Amino acid sequence: MNRSVLGREGFWNAVFLATTIALLLLNGVGLIYGITIVLPHFLYIPVVIGAYRFPRWGTAAAGCIGGVYLVMVLLITGGSPPLLNEALVRVGLLIVIGWLVALLTRRLGEQEDLYRGLFDHSEGGSLLIVVTGARRVVGEVNWKAASLVGRKRSALRGGPLTAFWDPGEESAFFSRLSRGGAVYETETIFSLPDGAPLIVQVSAASLRGGRVILTFFDITARVHAEQALKTANDKLNFLARISADHLQRTVDEIRATVDEAAAHDGGAGFQAYFGRIRVLAGTISRQLVLTESYKDLGTSPPVWQNVQRALESVHLPVDAGTVRVRFWAKRLEIYADPLLVDVLAHLVRNPFRFAGSVTEILVRYQETGDGLALLVEDDGQGIPTAEKKQIFEYDAGEHAGIGLFICRQILEVTGMTIEETGIEGQGAQFVIHVLPGGYRIEGSGDDAPATRLHGVLDAPGLSVRELSSAEFPIAEAVWVEYHQMTGDPRTDRVFAAFQDGQVVSLARCRRHPDGLEVDGVFTLIVHRSHGYAHAVVSALVEACGRELLFMYAVRDLVGFYGRYGFVPIDEHQLPPTIRERYAWAQGQMEGANVCPMRRDPLG
Template sequence: MTGRRRSAREDTRLLLLAASVLIAFAANAAGLLAGITSVLPHLLYLPIVLAAYWFPRRGIVFSIALALGYLALILPFAGSDLGLVVPTLARAVVFAAIGTVVSLLSLRLREQEERYRGVFDNSEAGTFIVAMGEAGPRIEEANYVGATLLGSTEKDLIGKPVAAFLDDPGAWEAFRTEIDRNGAVYEYETVLRRADGAAVRVLASGGRLTGGGIVLTLVDITARTNAEDALRRTNAKLNMLGRLTRNDLMAAVSTLLERIAAGMRQFDDPAVRRHLEDLSLDARLVERRAEITRDYQDLGLRPPGWQPLQAVVREAASCLLLPGISVRPWVERVEVFADPMLDRVFANLIENAARHGKTVSKVVITYRIRDDGLSICVEDDGQGVPETEKERIFAYGIGTESGLGLFLVREILSITGMTIQETGTPGKGARFVIHVPPDGYRII
């Protein structure tokens, strides 16, 4: 259908071009017979410009042919009259030059238009040109993806009001206000209502065009949001299952400790009592591990976000009992993109220093911008970590409470691509370095 329309349009243009050529040459021939040679040649500009604009790849040849035809028409009448020959030659050169210039400009314009059409028609996003008129914003043009997104066809969408496809009537006004304020809008989330009534969640982006129109692109995120909702529900169910399992485990451990205590009261044999004491220590270790997992049960449940580091550190330190230890954060103006449980990271590192540093009197948190991202340093002046333990302290099951805590610290940081390692000098203090990727921090 599109090919037939294009062929019919070209046939019409060829007829108009042929008619303009015949009229121009007929008028010039009649003018020569009447002795008029200075005005009527300007009629030839019309077919030259039309041919160069409509058929730019053949416009240069056409203009040269038209100039030669003009010479063939005029020179026989001019004879040896230089007053007529020279202007005729000059006009012929001008005809060819104008045809060449217009053809080149039109060819460049055609290439840009084809490039625009290629982007517009083949974009994976629904793309619309919205005209702003007295009757409100209406769709002036739409690509195939956009028409499919709205459950219609490109032809049927032309002239339709944009607001008719919005689930929230006020969404367009908010969108346009943002464009008027900033010139463009990116990733504006809203809900569309298809022609069949189905709801489609999209990310809308748009910008102002010359002439007052708006180019609008829509990306369907319905499947993504549905998957995110399903994942969120699944995480909530897993979280609930973990909570129930932990409660059952804590109840079983509590019962076990009661039975061990009863055994300690019942038996006097030293060997039996030592065995029961060992069982009690193991049971209490399981109990402490279960308590720690309760603190981290929401890990990854909520989406990451930008967090002011100074406030996070101060909030973490305020919840700890640190007699004789000062916490000095020097991380103003730094924000990091991290899991909402980032405060547990610093609480654990500070508590780890207070519990195992023995001679710790201060914990200092600083940062340094590097070529590969940001380094956040948590340093203390305690005894430090032995070289053989620097990596093992992050492994699951190493040590008691601190081992599991540092394991979870690494897990929390890894959610947004951060890493942690211990680089301190044994005997001079521990130094934990958190590496933040380049897109994971900002200075405000």
């Protein structure tokens, strides 16, 4: 119980005691001077206060007050029959009033407890709104409402609804409420502190005294799922329509070819007709493959999917051993149709079919100002500029684009887009654009929970990979020997080299508000001089190198980092939040044996 409640309780207890004593004394003086009619009425005051404050003991308290008054009448007046009878009646009235007030108070308390229980413990957000003219403020708020809108209860109390509700929508809602007295299940949008939309279903009813009770539920996930399913259904109808049209057209071509062949009586030309029929049959086969590809589109709602696991499940061609394939998406999760894994599989396998002499395939991601870009790159022959948009069309290259066409349809179910941005002759680069809210980094917050750590970390031998958030404590155990550094899943990507399942070297990329910083490059002493530091820095640069990178390097290691594109810069070229880390050097980086460096994006 907080101090304000204790203070209020103490105040009313003091009022009850003070009025009881004062009014009994006043009645005693009145009895001495023969005032027996007016003053006893004042005893109703402590009786009402006592019954209201202590409803369980209200009747007893009234009886005690009445009993003391009766004793005073007997002692002071000598038990005069008229006065005694009047006192007995008055005591009876005091007891009845005390009992009645206590009963009503208990009933009121039960109703308040019921209301409080429903209000405070409801799984829906509840707000008690106080309306004064055109102004509407939050009078009371339950924990669920505060949690849903991402604010503290204390910050919401007394504040306007427009702190999280668009003024126009709020005004229109309360106009409807004033006309009908109640509004049920209206969909609207609240704003979270970071500006993200919260889609809610709101109901409200007017109460007496210029108050309104408003309840709401978060339906963001449901609305997104409904939108995704509608989009998928529209695409299924579209795909079914074009499939039927193309199949019918192909069948008509086969019939025409057969009729044309029948019109010629034998001859060498028959082979040409049969060749055309084989080509048309192959076209039907590809169209049936298309139908098989999209038959499951939209049959299940979108779900959060770990991109790394999806990529690692892709079955590569048997001759893929000559191609270096790296996936840097360990903690990335995307909200998409379950067929996302087929999209990724197609993009990863594509270079083996069309890229020519491909030697490496790289998948990585980059957060942008308008969401996230997931990149699938190779070093093959690339795609001609004139074909970059055409490859996503249904009829691209005599139906060769069926796969990319379907990929685009699957991605668009949850608002994602795809384009090809590579340079012809240098390789293909497919970029999947994911909207804000359509991706999350595992372990970075309550809405992106960490995965459980289980099983063996890595197989025997050397391997390099990004750590999951659950593995950060393993890195911190190694960093104990390196300034006792720690990792934060909300801002950090940590890359580790494993030797026989044990972490031997680390490197960290930390996202600051104004740039990315590389630090925490550390190899255990007993494992140095084996190239592990090269391995982790190479992995970090490969995964994060599409963005501008900054770092502080010990001067002896400037040459080492220079191999990865880092160049020395003046201290004042560092972003402010990164420069603050070495504020203690007071602009004398060289004297601190530290050199600021940067690496420009190299694609």
